[in-house]
Amino acid sequence: MHYWLLKTEPSTYSFAQLLKDKKTNWNDVRNYQARNFLKEASRGDLAVIYHSGDDKAAVGVAKIVREAYPDPDPETPGVEWVQIDISPVKLFAKPVTLSKIKSTAALSSLMLIKQSRLSVMPISEAHFKTLSRLGEE
DNA sequence: GCCAACGTTGGC
DNA sequence: GCCAACGTTGGC
Numbered sequence: 001m002h003y004w005l006l007k008t009e010p011s012t013y014s015f016a017q018l019l020k021d022k023k024t025n026w027n028d029v030r031n032y033q034a035r036n037f038l039k040e041a042s043r044g045d046l047a048v049i050y051h052s053g054d055d056k057a058a059v060g061v062a063k064i065v066r067e068a069y070p071d072p073d074p075e076t077p078g079v080e081w082v083q084i085d086i087s088p089v090k091l092f093a094k095p096v097t098l099s100k101i102k103s104t105a106a107l108s109s110l111m112l113i114k115q116s117r118l119s120v121m122p123i124s125e126a127h128f129k130t131l132s133r134l135g136e137e
Numbered sequence: 138g139c140c141a142a143c144g145t146t147g148g149c
Numbered sequence: 150g151c152c153a154a155c156g157t158t159g160g161c
Contacts (some may be wrong), residue, residue, distance in 0.1 A: 007159095009158090009159090031144075032144090033144095051161095052158080052159060053158095053159075056159085056160075070160085098160080115142090115143085116142080116143095116158080116159055116160070117142070117143060117144085117157080117158050117159065118143095119158095138160100138161105139159105139161085140159105140161090141152090141158105141159095141161105142158085142159095142160105143156105143157085143158085144155100144156085144157080144158100145154105145155085145156080145157100146154085146155080147151095147152100147153095147154085147155100147156095148151105148153090148154100149150105149151090149152095149153105149154095149158105
């Protein structure tokens with residue numbers, strides 16, 4: 001069981017849309033580091049969804065319902081990109097803003113803070129629990 | 138709108 | 150293999 005943070009620009013795909021869709025394929029990851037993390041995600045893992053851009057907040061939790069499978073891209077022939085499928089688990093009652101994250105000592109080692117551009121990253125169980133708790137307040 | 142951080146590309 | 154130039158992302 002692992003925990004992840006998935007970052008998305010809400011104007012591209014939002015957690016609200018995921019709630020409507022019930023399930024979606026998390027694709028278009030075109031960064032090797034993010035791709036490698038995606039490959040490690042297992043069915044049943046939980047992921048915090050973070051909205052970049054105007055929101056800048058963690059907005060909910062999703063679960064991985066299908067492990068990595070090919071996400072072919074004609075623009076990069078020969079490169080094996082992958083996608084996963086996720087379903088919503090919980091919408092945070094209160095989004096956990098980036099400023100809140102930065103001011104929470106227990107979250108100071110979150111990769112998001114130092115690597116804001118990385119779109120898929122592992123988080124510890126402790127980070128997951130802290131984010132979930134803050135999201136319920 | 139700007140800039141910092143980072144990744145990618147291409148010339149050498 | 151190095152590094153300058155360039156493109157992209159995301160925060161401010």
